[in-house]
Amino acid sequence: MVTMTQHDTESPATGSDVLVVQDLVRNFGELRAVDGVSFRIAPGETYGVLGPNGAGKTTSISMIAGLLRPDSGSVHVAGQLMGPRQVGPKALLGLVPQELAIYPELSAAENLRFFGRLQGLGGAELRSRTDEVLDIIGLSDRAKSATKEFSGGMKRRLNIGIGLLHRPALLILDEPTVGVDPQSRNSILESVEALATEGMSVLYTTHYMEEAERLCDRIAIVDSGRIQAEGTRTELIRIVGELDEIRLDGSGDIAAAAGALERLPAVEHVLTEARTLRLTVREAPTAVAGIVNAAGQAGMELADVEISRPDLESVFLHLTGKALRD
Amino acid sequence: MLRQLWTMTASDIRLRIRDKSVPIFGLLVPFALIFVMNLVFGDTGDTDLDAVTVAAAQQDSGELGAVVVDAVTEVPGIDLTVTDVPASEIRPLVEAGDAQLGITVPADFTENVTGGQGAQLKLIQGESAAMEVGILTSVIEGVTGQFAAAAEATTAAAGLALPPDEAGRIAQQVIESEARVSAVEGRTATEQLGAGASIVAGQAGLFLLFTVGFGVLALLNERQQGTLARLQAMPMPPGLVVLSKALSSFILGVVATLVLLTAGSLLFGVSFGAPLTVLVLVLCVVAAGTSLMFIIARVARTPEQAGVMQSIFAIVLGVAGGAFFPITASGPAGMLLDLNPVAAFTRGLGISAGGGGLGDISQPVLIMLGFAVAALVVSRLVPDRGAAA
The missing domain is CATH 3.40.50.300 (P-loop containing nucleotide triphosphate hydrolases)
Known part of the structure; x- marks a missing residue:
């Protein structure tokens, strides 16, 4: 705790x-x-x-x-x-x-x-x-x-x-x-x-x-x-420190993209919600380019990318590895 | 604490009256059923005996022949006409329906009985008024039974070589004496309600098992609609909620049963005896019914299940208690029937209607209170399946 x-x-x-x-x-x-x-x-x-x-x-x-x-x-x-x-x-x-x-x-x-x-x-x-x-x-x-x-x-x-x-x-x-x-x-x-x-x-x-x-x-x-x-x-x-959240919306091979992104050193957590990937990442502004590339190479066709500051949901995701509505 | 208890009890009663469940199922339905059953069965217990004409040929000049005919004329409740006719006219009169019973007392009847030789009466029964003739025949058989005993005594006296006068005197004594061993009509005969009163009492006993359910089984509704949790969070002892349900059940049951008995008495012309005795019986049977509901409240998971269980218990106990027709049994089954609170209630009302007071209803009262205590104990022992669900 x-x-x-x-x-x-x-x-x-x-x-x-x-x-x-x-x-x-x-x-x-x-x-x-x-x-x-x-x-x-x-x-x-x-x-x-x-x-x-x-x-x-x-x-x-x-x-x-x-x-x-x-x-x-x-x-x-x-x-x-x-x-x-x-x-x-x-x-x-x-x-x-x-x-x-x-x-x-x-x-x-x-x-x-x-x-x-x-x-x-x-x-x-x-x-x-x-x-x-x-x-x-x-x-x-x-x-x-x-x-x-x-x-x-x-x-x-x-x-x-x-x-x-x-x-x-x-x-x-x-x-x-x-x-x-x-x-x-x-x-x-x-x-x-x-x-x-x-x-x-x-x-x-x-x-x-x-x-x-x-x-x-x-x-x-x-x-x-x-x-x-x-x-x-x-x-x-503050528990999640300098971690940010990046949301990737799109189509294609979402599961393959999630697997590829989990292997990136900047990525802490990846959560898949239908056609959306929610990533908890360090240094989002510098990591986002590599993330977009990795998702594309894994077969995900991106429709939208959004970077946001952490909120309580990010904290929950960080602490439990799952979303609040799970 | 008492204020909280009364707040919950009064609210329960108000809700049950407002949703019309008690007025409908506690009063209207049973009253309608009582009315219909009285129309159909109400007169069966008040049978009027038909008038009977007896054609008697008294050929015996002794005392015993006269005793036979006198015994018939003294049977109460039957409008009886005895016509003295010659022996030869008896059969034609009976066959023509002008007489329902013919009796021929032979000329040597008294002499033969007192002499120990035995004697025969000749009875001819017609086809009409079978019940009345059966009663008269039974009376005559009782009298001739005494004569048979006298004949046996005379024979025995002769065997002991007593003088004929002495033997005749003994036979006369046997005939004139009262039976040394006799069956006395006991309480059961006075515990029977008439047909109309039986219907009113039985239906009141049956439907009170529905009425008391409206209070106790409301616990399941409270659980389902979430208010039970809120009540348990109130600053009062946790047992107060259950107590309020018992109290509302008890009040509703007593009021509904008293209204049914009173209205039934007035409208159908039946009486259940002293009001205080009736009140004690009502309090006891409602206590028994209320306790039974606590078993259902524990065993049932939902109000729907409770409703089904309540109906089964009410119908079984009501029918076994004589709500629709009298049921009798002997042995273990009879004992089980006796332990039924509805049967005890009806029996208690029978005693009360027959003039019995508080001291006379102790047995049915003990049965009903014993049932109440036993049901409460069982309700504490069975698992609370509703709470577990």
Whole structure:
């Protein structure tokens, strides 16, 4: 694991961090879904967990939210040990599960009031918070409509609103934009940005690099149940050093070209995506000519060549040898 | 914690009423079925006996001949006319249908019985009113059985060389004495509901197994629609979610069953006895049904599977409990039938309808509560296949 953060996850939980996760392990039969995950979230911080499907993000979230007991390791929320039977720390969390968790027969307002009561809200406070949250998620004008009549994006926004209702110390959003149209997705991201601005701590899991880059103060890159690297965007990109990315689009013998390019000394990784080759290379401006020649000689007919600076996807490719959407 | 429990319970009940599942399957369908079954079978248990005419030729001047005819006239429930006719007219009267039963008591009947020589009554049965004639014939056979015992006593006395007067007195005593050993009509006779009440009680017992499913089996819907995870993340003990489902099932089951019994009583003119006794029986059978649903909630992977299992359990227990027609068995099968909570419920209502109170329904109550406890234990032991899926 490459850790760029200043936090020391080996130390015991303290009251200063909203969340302290230490050495979480969870197995499902032979499969180790989560393998020694540790991180901390400071008050007001938005922390991202970036990884492909099946990386162990949702299993980690389930243990953090007290839905699943870890085989080993611990979770502390504001200094309180979390577990399935712990009531106190659960009151400090607002969970937005990956799957929609709303009652389709109830209206938006009824869903909010129901979960608000379970969170301990009542009376005037519950009414005012319901109105506020409906406003935040942009559903005030549909407050009394049954949610089964809502679009996917509206349901997603209500799903998030329920997590916000009781002003949690830590809001956990597990892939909240999966299956959402671009407009609703942008609305969700703006809502999360607004909450972060107000000082709410957020744990955000996603497999969309752009979301992690846009929202998160720090990011953990996870794969195969482990944190491969953790830090700010700048710190993570520093991992790949001076490496750049070159994209080659074209036709012909793509596989032969990929094989030829892998043998070039300037090329670190080659990833084939249909008719595109994505290369992680050193000194791209000087290496690009040799790369184009080698691809042409291997039988690839180039249609486009693009050089770009590394991003989180490049980091993921560098660390795991595969693309985020694999 | 109680506030959270009630919030979930009330929401469940509201949802079930709002989606009309409880009003339809807990009340409307069973009530329609009760109505139809009452139309078809409702009168079968209230058979009226036909009037019977008995042609009697009393040729015996002794006391025993009169006893035979008197015994027939004292049979309750039958509108009986006894006509004294000469012996020669009996067969023509019966064959013509003017009398349904002919009795000829021979002239030396009393003398022969008390003398230990045996005697014969002559009975002629007509083709109509077979049930009524069968009852009368049974009564006469009972009386003649006593006479046969007297004849045997006389013979035995003669064998002991007792004087004839003494032997005759013994025979008279045998005839006039009450049976030393007799079968007393027991509780089972008073546990039987009439046809109409049986249908109402059986259908109420059957459909409550559907009604209680709306609460407990909602756990599977919660899991499928993702809300179970959110509920488990709420600041409350994890068992509270399951408890709320049990409570909503219980409330829905009790209300639906009481409404069915009350409406059935009023509309079909049946009575189930003291309200408190009926309430205790309803609480117990709903507890048993609710516990059974927890087994299904654990074993079923999806709400669809749960629905199929629920239907199978409800139909099997309902039919075995007499929801459509009475079922009896002996031996191990009979014991299994007795352990069925629907059967225990119906039997309890029978006791209550017959005037029994709380102290009289202890056996069916214990069966239903025992079933509830056993089902809960089993539900904890079987794997939670829905969670594993």
